[in-house]
Amino acid sequence: MLEIKNLRASLEEEGKEILKGVNLTIEAGKVHAIMGPNGSGKSTLSYVLSGRDGYEVTEGSVTLNGEDILGMEAEERAAAGLFLAFQYPVEIPGVGNMTFLRTAVNAQRKARGQEEMDAASFLKEVRAKAKELKIDAEMLKRPVNVGFSGGEKKRNEILQMAMLEPKVCILDETDSGLDVDAMKLVADGVNAMRSSDRGFLVITHYQRLLDHIVPDVVHIMVDGRIIKTGGPELALEVEKSGYADLIGEAA
Amino acid sequence: MGLPQAKLTATEARLAALDMPKAPGWSSLARAAALARVESMGLPGRRDEYWRFTDPAELLAPAPVPAALFRGEDKPVFDDMDRVKLVFVDGVFDAEASDDPALAGVEISRLAEAQALDIHWAADLYGVLEARAQEPVERPFAALNTAFATDGVLIRATGRAEKPVNLVYLHHSESSDAVLHHVIKVEAGADLTVLENGPAAARFNKVMEVDIADGGAFHHVRVQGRDHERRAATHLFARLGRESTFKSFTMTANGALTRNECIIELTGDDAVAHVAGACVGDGSDFHHDDTVFITHDAERCESRQVFKKVLKNGATGVFQGKILVQPGAQKTDGYQISQSLLLDEDSQFLAKPELEIYADDVACSHGSTSGAIDETALFYLRSRGVPRSEAVDLMVLSFLAEAIEEIEAEAIREEITERLAQWLARHRR
Ligand SMILES: Nc1ncnc2c1ncn2[C@@H]1O[C@H](COP(=O)(O)OP(=O)(O)OP(=O)(O)O)[C@@H](O)[C@H]1O
Ligand SMILES: [Mg+2]
Numbered sequence: 001m002l003e004i005k006n007l008r009a010s011l012e013e014e015g016k017e018i019l020k021g022v023n024l025t026i027e028a029g030k031v032h033a034i035m036g037p038n039g040s041g042k043s044t045l046s047y048v049l050s051g052r053d054g055y056e057v058t059e060g061s062v063t064l065n066g067e068d069i070l071g072m073e074a075e076e077r078a079a080a081g082l083f084l085a086f087q088y089p090v091e092i093p094g095v096g097n098m099t100f101l102r103t104a105v106n107a108q109r110k111a112r113g114q115e116e117m118d119a120a121s122f123l124k125e126v127r128a129k130a131k132e133l134k135i136d137a138e139m140l141k142r143p144v145n146v147g148f149s150g151g152e153k154k155r156n157e158i159l160q161m162a163m164l165e166p167k168v169c170i171l172d173e174t175d176s177g178l179d180v181d182a183m184k185l186v187a188d189g190v191n192a193m194r195s196s197d198r199g200f201l202v203i204t205h206y207q208r209l210l211d212h213i214v215p216d217v218v219h220i221m222v223d224g225r226i227i228k229t230g231g232p233e234l235a236l237e238v239e240k241s242g243y244a245d246l247i248g249e250a251a
Numbered sequence: 252m253g254l255p256q257a258k259l260t261a262t263e264a265r266l267a268a269l270d271m272p273k274a275p276g277w278s279s280l281a282r283a284a285a286l287a288r289v290e291s292m293g294l295p296g297r298r299d300e301y302w303r304f305t306d307p308a309e310l311l312a313p314a315p316v317p318a319a320l321f322r323g324e325d326k327p328v329f330d331d332m333d334r335v336k337l338v339f340v341d342g343v344f345d346a347e348a349s350d351d352p353a354l355a356g357v358e359i360s361r362l363a364e365a366q367a368l369d370i371h372w373a374a375d376l377y378g379v380l381e382a383r384a385q386e387p388v389e390r391p392f393a394a395l396n397t398a399f400a401t402d403g404v405l406i407r408a409t410g411r412a413e414k415p416v417n418l419v420y421l422h423h424s425e426s427s428d429a430v431l432h433h434v435i436k437v438e439a440g441a442d443l444t445v446l447e448n449g450p451a452a453a454r455f456n457k458v459m460e461v462d463i464a465d466g467g468a469f470h471h472v473r474v475q476g477r478d479h480e481r482r483a484a485t486h487l488f489a490r491l492g493r494e495s496t497f498k499s500f501t502m503t504a505n506g507a508l509t510r511n512e513c514i515i516e517l518t519g520d521d522a523v524a525h526v527a528g529a530c531v532g533d534g535s536d537f538h539h540d541d542t543v544f545i546t547h548d549a550e551r552c553e554s555r556q557v558f559k560k561v562l563k564n565g566a567t568g569v570f571q572g573k574i575l576v577q578p579g580a581q582k583t584d585g586y587q588i589s590q591s592l593l594l595d596e597d598s599q600f601l602a603k604p605e606l607e608i609y610a611d612d613v614a615c616s617h618g619s620t621s622g623a624i625d626e627t628a629l630f631y632l633r634s635r636g637v638p639r640s641e642a643v644d645l646m647v648l649s650f651l652a653e654a655i656e657e658i659e660a661e662a663i664r665e666e667i668t669e670r671l672a673q674w675l676a677r678h679r680r
Contacts, residue, residue: 050634053626078636090631094649103645104635111636143649144631160635 001199002026002049002082002168007060009048018044020224021060026168026199033202033210035235036221037243042203043087045221046172050084051077064168078104079111081167085157085174087203092144097156100144101126105163129162133189150177158189169193170201175209187212207239220246258293261311265294268313269399269430276366281378285397288382292389301388304569304601305510305540310392310484315454317426318480318507327419328448328474328670332662334417335359337404341422341452342429344402348419356410357443362403362432373405373434380460380488384514388544393486393512396458400432403458407436408443408467415444415470420451422478427452433459437467437495444470444660450478450506457485465492465519471499472663475506476670479536482508493519493549500658502667503530503539504674510540517545517552517580527557527657531647531671533678535565535597541589543572547580547613556587559654561647562598563678573605576613585615592650593623594643644675 002025009019018041026032036042048055049062051074062070069077092100106116117125130140133155145153154174161169171190175183190200190213202213210218210232218234219226220243228234228246238246254262266289275282294311295302309316337359338348344361352359358372365371378397384390406416418433429452437443441464451457463469475483483506489497503509515524530539545554560568570589591600600621608615624646632642648671655671658664 052630052634073639074630074633075636075638075642078634084634086631086634090628092625092628092631092646092649094652095632095645099645100632100635103637103641104632107638107641108636111638164635 029196031200033215041224083166087172089153254293277374278366288394318453321477341427403432408441417446420449422450439464442468448474450481455483461489463495468496491522529654532566537566540569551582553584558589560591563594565597576608583613587617
C-alpha cells in the first residue's frame, strides 16, 4: 500500500543528502519496524513521507495505493490517509486541543468529499477514545500539547491517530519517554487499530515496544539506507549486540 | 507662538478650516482654553518624538483625504445585541436611526444640545481629563477636538446600566471630517458598558473622557472595521477612583491610518485598568498605532496592557506604551505586552515600550516581540490534514486570543473572534 522506491532526499538549505536510496514496501495489514542508530535518517524519512518543507527529493518515488504522493502538499497526504505520530509532538499555544482535532477531522472529511462530523457525535467519539488512552477530559480542553508531559504528548498523538483513522500510520519513537503502563496503553491503542486495510511503520530504538506491537517485518536503517531486513528476531539481535555487527556485515 | 515656522503654518491652516459651534454655552470656556493649548503646542509633525513612527500629516491637513465607502455585506457588529443604539452619520447625530436614550440608571444627552443648558454635570468634566493629559506628553489632536467638537454623547451612570450603550458611527460621505467628543461619568458603585463601532467618516477625530468614581466599573469594546481608507485619531482618557474598574478592548481591521491613544490615571487605591487591542492589517496602505500612557498615582493598583497585531503584505503596526509609577504608588502591579505576528517580510512592527518608576515596592513587567508564524506548528497542523490557509488562520486567532480574552462578556468575545475569523478568510493570500 505504501511503496517507497530508491528514495533520495537532501536538506534544501545545506544540500546535505540524508536519505540515500531507501526501498521499502508496506503491505496493507502489516506492521513494519525501523531501527537504526541516532542520526541515520529515520525521522527524516518520516518527514519526507509526510511532506514537511525543507527537504528536496532528488530521486525515487513514493506511492500510496498506487498514487504518487511526493507532489502532494502535507495536508493532501494526510487526507489521502498518511499519518505521522511525531517524535517530538509540537506545542501550539492558544489552539485548543478539541478545536484542533475537530478542524483536522473535518478538513480531512471535506477533502475526501465526506460530510463534516457534527459537534455532538464528534465529542462523543473523542471522549470514548480519550478514555481508552486514559487522557482526561481536562487535557482535551487545554491548548495542543501545552503543558503536557512527555508521555501525555505521545498519548495525544495516538488519540489523533485514532480519530483520523489513517491508512498508513508512521510512529516515530512513540515509545520514548513513556513509562511501562503508558507504553502498554499506547501499544493497545495501536493494536486496536491494526486491521487488514491499514499499514504501520514503527520507528523505535527498543525491542520493548515490539514486545507489545509485534512487527511483521523489521528493517535496519544506517546512514540513509536500509541495510538489512528480517523478521522480529532482527530486533532481538539489535537489542543484544547493537548495530556494529550488522554494519560490518553490510559493508 | 514660539513654534517653528512649518508647524505654525500647518497649525494655522488646520485651524482656519474649523469653526467653533454657534452656541457653545458652558463649553465655551473649555473650548477657548483648548484652542489656546493647540495654538501654543502646535499640531504634531514627523519630527516630534511622539509621532516618530506615525506620520500625522493626513490627520492634520485642512481637508481629509477622501475615503471610499464600505461595500461589504456583513451587518454591523453589535446589531444582535440588546443595547441602546445612538447613531452618528459622518459625525452628525441621526435621531431617526437611534434608540430612545432612556435607560434606567443612566442619563444620556448630547453635547450639541446640552451645552446650551444653564446647568449640566458635564460642564465640570468637558475637556478636563484631556487637559490633565497634556503633561508630560502633548496630545494636540485631543485639544483640537475639545475646542471644535461638533457633538458627542454625555453619559452619566448612577447605577448598574441594564444594557450597553452602543455608539454607531456610519460613514456615508466620501470626504466627511468628523470631530466628536464624548464625556462619561460613572458614579460611585455604578456600572456601565459602552460599545463603539463603525468608521465614522473619511477622517475621524474622537475623544472620550471617562471619569470613574470609587467602586465604579466601566467596560468598553470598540470595533474599528469596515472602511479600508478611513483615517482616525482617537483619544480615550480615563481617571479611576478607589476600587474602580476600567476595561477597554479594541479590534481594528482595515482603515488606512489609525492612531488610538489611551491615557489612564489611576488616582484611587486598589483600582484596576485593563486596555487591550487586537489588530489585523493587510497591505502597505494600512498603518495602525496604539499609544498608551498609564499613570499609577495610588497604592495597590493594577494595570494591564495587551496588544496584538497581525500584519501582512506590507502593513505597519506601532505600539508606544508607557507605565509611569509616581512616588508613593506602592504595590503597583503593572503588566504590558505588545506582540506582532508578521506574515511576510514586507510588514513591520515598531514598538517603544517604556517603564518609569518612582516607587520602590512595585511589580512591573513589559515585553514586546515580533515574529513570523511558527513553521513547525504549521507543519504539525497540516500533517493532520488542515490546509495551510486554515492552519495559518487558526494560529493567527490563537495569537490574538490573549487580547480577545480581555473582553469579559462571552457573547462579545465570540462575536469578535468570529469577525476576525471572517476577516482572515477574506484576506487569505
Ligand atoms: N533540519 C536539519 N538541519 C541540519 N541537519 C539535519 C536536519 N534534519 C536532519 N538533519 C541531520 O540528518 C541526519 C538524520 O537525522 P534524523 O533526525 O532523521 O535521524 P534519526 O535516525 O531520526 O535519529 P534519532 O534516532 O536520533 O531520532 C542527522 O545527521 C541530522 O543531524
Ligand atoms: Mg528521529
